[in-house]
Each structure stands twice: as structure tokens, then as C-alpha cells.
Amino acid sequence: MKTTIFSQISIDGKLTMGAGNSSKELFSLFSSEDMEFIHLFRGNVQGIMVGKNTILTDNPFLTNRYEENKNPIRIIPTTTLDIPLDSNVLSDEGRTIIVTTEKGRDEYKIKQIRERGKECLICGEDKVDFVELERQLEDNFGITSLMVEGGGFLNWHIFDQDIVDEIILMQLPIIIGGSTNITLVDGDGYQQLCFAKKFKVVEIQPKDNYTLMRYKKVI
Numbered sequence: 001m002k003t004t005i006f007s008q009i010s011i012d013g014k015l016t017m018g019a020g021n022s023s024k025e026l027f028s029l030f031s032s033e034d035m036e037f038i039h040l041f042r043g044n045v046q047g048i049m050v051g052k053n054t055i056l057t058d059n060p061f062l063t064n065r066y067e068e069n070k071n072p073i074r075i076i077p078t079t080t081l082d083i084p085l086d087s088n089v090l091s092d093e094g095r096t097i098i099v100t101t102e103k104g105r106d107e108y109k110i111k112q113i114r115e116r117g118k119e120c121l122i123c124g125e126d127k128v129d130f131v132e133l134e135r136q137l138e139d140n141f142g143i144t145s146l147m148v149e150g151g152g153f154l155n156w157h158i159f160d161q162d163i164v165d166e167i168i169l170m171q172l173p174i175i176i177g178g179s180t181n182i183t184l185v186d187g188d189g190y191q192q193l194c195f196a197k198k199f200k201v202v203e204i205q206p207k208d209n210y211t212l213m214r215y216k217k218v219i
């Protein structure tokens with residue numbers, strides 16, 4: 001499985017205009033060509049993942065609006081299964097897999113999700129085990145490429161479990177600030193450099209509205 005973190009960030013690494021806010025406001029700074037780049041990338045992967053909070057704040061469709069019938073399967077990890085049943089990923093026609101844990105298993109909520117024609121997997125005890133999840137996604141759904149669009153809490157778990165092969169950042173030339181704001185990677189963090197996850201720069205390209213930055217995992 002090839003896993004790519006794909007994010008729109010500010011110079012100071014923030015993902016939104018403040019915790020609890022939708023990141024959609026940032027998207028007004030991109031041109032239609034920039035938006036097309038994001039959507040076409042979605043068309044080239046088989047799975048797309050965001051954390052449950054992103055569903056609550058942004059209510060995204062996570063589809064490719066520039067090419068017909070080239071939408072990745074949406075994958076949403078959650079321990080609480082508290083995803084509104086009228087959210088776009090549960091109420092449109094597209095495929096969605098909600099992933100929870102043994103601890104979060106709630107047969108009533110799982111039934112409600114399945115009644116909407118969406119899938120629900122249990123993977124891990126307390127937190128979703130992404131290594132095992134990727135194995136299941138490959139074996140049972142044929143997904144060999146996964147794009148992770150955040151937010152910061154999900155990204156932490158994805159990096160911490162060492163499954164990121166590539167990072168693509170569209171860095172807007174703005175500073176947002178705020179010590180409680182969501183950043184590219186939140187969670188516990190590492191206090192020792194030897195634990196930091198290491199990547200090499202493979203591309204830096206100034207664009208009209210942002211800087212495109214690509215990194216690959218150091219093997």
C-alpha cells in the first residue's frame with residue numbers, strides 16, 4: 001500500500017483558522033486550477049482517509065469533481081462512531097468505510113451505518129491499527145494507494161504507525177498562528193530527535209498561490 005499525506009497548510013503549518021473551524025475557508029485562496037490538482041490526485045488513488053473531526057467540521061464529500069466515476073473509497077476512523085447519519089459521506093451514493101475498534105464497537109450504530117449502504121470495519125482494540133487496516137483494505141477491497149487528508153490528530157497516528165511513504169503539501173503563503181490551532185501533525189509528539197520521522201525533500205515548486213512541496217520517506 002502506498003500512503004500519501006496530502007494537505008493544505010499555512011507557512012506556520014496550520015490546517016485551519018482555529019480548532020473547530022472548517023478548513024474550507026483556506027480553499028478560497030486557491031484557484032480553480034489548484035482545486036483541479038487536488039481533485040485529480042483523488043482520482044489517482046483508490047482510498048481517501050480523513051479523521052472523524054474533519055467530517056464534523058467540514059462535512060466533505062471527498063470526491064473527485066473533475067472526472068466522472070474516478071472517486072476513491074472514503075475511509076473514516078473513529079472510536080465513538082459519532083458521525084452524523086446525514087453527513088455527506090454517509091448519505092451520498094459513494095462508497096464509505098467507517099473503521100472503529102473493539103472498544104468502540106456499538107452494534108446499533110454499526111447497523112445504522114450499514115443500513116445506509118456503507119461499510120463498517122472493526123480494526124484494533126483501543127485505537128485503529130492502521131497497519132492491520134491497510135492489510136484489510138488491500139486484501140478485501142483491492143486498495144493499494146491511500147491518500148490521507150488529515151486532520152492533525154489522525155495524521156499523528158498515521159505517522160506514529162510508520163505507514164507514510166510520501167507527503168504532499170500545498171503551502172499557502174500566510175501565517176495563521178494560535179497555539180491551540182490544528183497543525184499538520186498534533187498528538188503527543190516526540191521529545192527526542194531519534195524518534196522523529198524522517199523524510200527527504202524530492203520537490204519544491206513555487207506556484208502562483210502556494211508552494212508545492214513533496215517529501216519521500218527515508219528508508
Ligand SMILES: NC(=O)c1ccc[n+]([C@@H]2O[C@H](COP(=O)([O-])OP(=O)(O)OC[C@H]3O[C@@H](n4cnc5c(N)ncnc54)[C@H](OP(=O)(O)O)[C@@H]3O)[C@@H](O)[C@H]2O)c1
Pocket residue numbers: 006007008009014015016018019020021022023024026050051052053054055057058077078079080081082126127128129149150151152153154155157182186
Ligand atoms: N487543511 C487541510 O488540508 C485539512 C485537512 C483535513 C482537516 N483539516 C482540519 O482539521 C481539523 C480536524 O482535525 P483534528 O485533528 O481535530 O481531527 P481529525 O484528525 O480530523 O479527527 C480526529 C478523530 O478521528 C478519529 N481517529 C483518528 N485517529 C484514530 C485512530 N487511530 N483510532 C480511532 N479513531 C481515530 C477519532 O475520532 P473519535 O473521537 O470518534 O474517536 C479522533 O477524535 C478540522 O478543523 C479540519 O477543517 C484541514
